[in-house]
Amino acid sequence: MVHVTxxxxxxxxxxxxxxxxxxxxxxxxxxxxxxxxxxCGGNLVCATCHVHVAPEWQSKLKPPSYAxxxxxxLTRGATDASRLCCQIRLSPEHDGLELLIPAHR
Numbered sequence: 001m002v003h004v005t006x007x008x009x010x011x012x013x014x015x016x017x018x019x020x021x022x023x024x025x026x027x028x029x030x031x032x033x034x035x036x037x038x039x040c041g042g043n044l045v046c047a048t049c050h051v052h053v054a055p056e057w058q059s060k061l062k063p064p065s066y067a068x069x070x071x072x073x074l075t076r077g078a079t080d081a082s083r084l085c086c087q088i089r090l091s092p093e094h095d096g097l098e099l100l101i102p103a104h105r
Contacts, residue, residue, distance in 0.1 A: 002095040006033045006051075009103035020092065024085035024099060025049040035101035042086035047071055052081040054098035061088060077102040 004024055005015040018027035028036035028049070037048035044067050053061060058081060064072065068087050072078045085099060 002090050002092065002097070004028075004090065004094070005096070005098045006036065007054075007098060007100045008035060009101060018090050020090060022090055024051070024088040024090060024097070026086075027090070028085065033101075036085065038086060040086075044068060044071055044084065044087070047075040047084060049085045050075050050078065051083055051085045051099040051101055052079060053083050054100060055081070057094075057097055060093060060097075077104045 001017045001019060003015050004018050004027055005013050006028060007013050014033055016027055016031040016033070018024070023042055025036060025038045025042055029038045039048045040046035061083065064083060064087065068084050071084065072082050075082065
C-alpha cells in the first residue's frame, strides 16, 4: 500500500491508501475524492481525472505517453505539471505522492 494525497482547489488535503499497481484515478474514485471522476474508466478519452503533480513529484513519475500528451493539450487548465491520474500506476516509490486537483475543468 502507498499513500496518495489529493489537494482540492481550496487547499484541503485528503490522504488515502492505495494498493500497489492501481492507478491514482482508481484510488481517487474508490475513496470518493471530489473532482476526480474517471468517466472513461482510464481509457484516455475524457480527461476527467486531470491533476497537477506537485513539483517535488514530477521527476519521480514516468513521462506521459504520446496519447496522454495529446489529450492534455486539449484539456482546459493544463500546465507542464498536468497528468491524467488514470495513467499514474502506483508503485512503492510513489508513497506520499501529492496530486493537486485543478479548479477549472
